Each structure stands twice: as C-alpha cells, then as structure tokens.
Amino acid sequence: MKVVVLFGSPRKDGNTIQLVHAFCEVLKHKGHDVETLYLNDMNIRPCQGCLSCIPEGICGIDDDMKDVRTYIMDSDVIVYATPVYWWGPSAQLKLAIDRSIAFFDEQYQSRIAGKKAVTLMTFADQDPTTSQPALDMFSRTFGGLGLSNLGGVEVSGCEGKVRLGEEALQKARNLAESIA
C-alpha cells in the first residue's frame, strides 16, 4: 500500500506527530510505502473558488498543492493528521482540504473515490467531544470525496507539549494494524 500523511501541525516535535509516528511505524514495518507531507513547510495558497479545476482536475494556482495532489492520486490511504484548532483542523490542513475541490469532475464525481482515509487528532481540552465537530467535518468530506473512512484516533488533554500515553499510542498502532 502507498500511504500519504497530510500533517497539519506546525510543530514537528509536538503532540500529533507522536500519533503519526506510532501509526506509520507499524505500516513501514509491514513494508508499506509511507510519506509524510509537512504542510506547514509547503506553499499552499487558499482556494480561489474559480472552479477552473473542475474540467481537467488541474488547479490554476502554481504552488505545492501540485505535489500534494500527486501524492494523493498515487496513494491508497490518506492520513489526515492535525491538532484541533478551534474545533476544526489546523489552517494548514484546511487549505489542502479546500483545494481538494479539484478532485471533483463536472458531475461532482470524485476522481479519488475508493481510496481510504484515516484521521489522527490531538487537542488540549479534557472533554472528548471537543474533536466531534472536526470528526463530523472529516466524515462528510470523506463522503463527498468518496473516500472510505477507516476511523481515527483522537487524544484529549494535550495542553502544551506532552508525551502521549501508551494507551493513545497503542490506539494508533492498532488502527494501523487494522488496515495494514
């Protein structure tokens, strides 16, 4: 399998990356091809809503979303990894999601239908329902894009920089095992 991680945190040594590492280690160990895209380091402009991408699937903006698009097109599994920012994904990840309108054709059929999607999220609040609005957004987005939602791991109580507990890391490993 080819797996691409769309990593939405600006912190490469923060909380969400620990889930990504636990998840990816299992997949790499099983011989899968895993690539992590650090969206914060990439130049991804906001969608301009021109819809010129719809006929050919090619966005008119010449930026790093071209590379993200290629990775998504070539992958079997897309991992959406992000801290919860204001009950949603980070802006870094949302930019890539907005630009994913280019995966629709004229009939609003998805060019990436059938691929699989996973979510990995951390957030500060102790209340586990804090990630629910983001989970709902992902679920509907995956539905729109025809992606099969393989589930996710959400970790509450991640205020500041924390070391994630073994239980959380094991959940990420188990999720990887379930799809590997």
Ligand SMILES: Cc1cc2nc3c(=O)[nH]c(=O)nc-3n(C[C@H](O)[C@H](O)[C@H](O)COP(=O)(O)O)c2cc1C
């Ligand atoms: C701009 C911003 C917005 C945030 N919004 C929320 C929020 O709505 N709910 C919450 O529980 N935590 C929120 N947090 C905390 C982060 O989600 C949390 O610390 C997360 O684990 C950071 O992950 P990272 O280290 O991978 O960046 C926010 C943090 C920032 C910087």
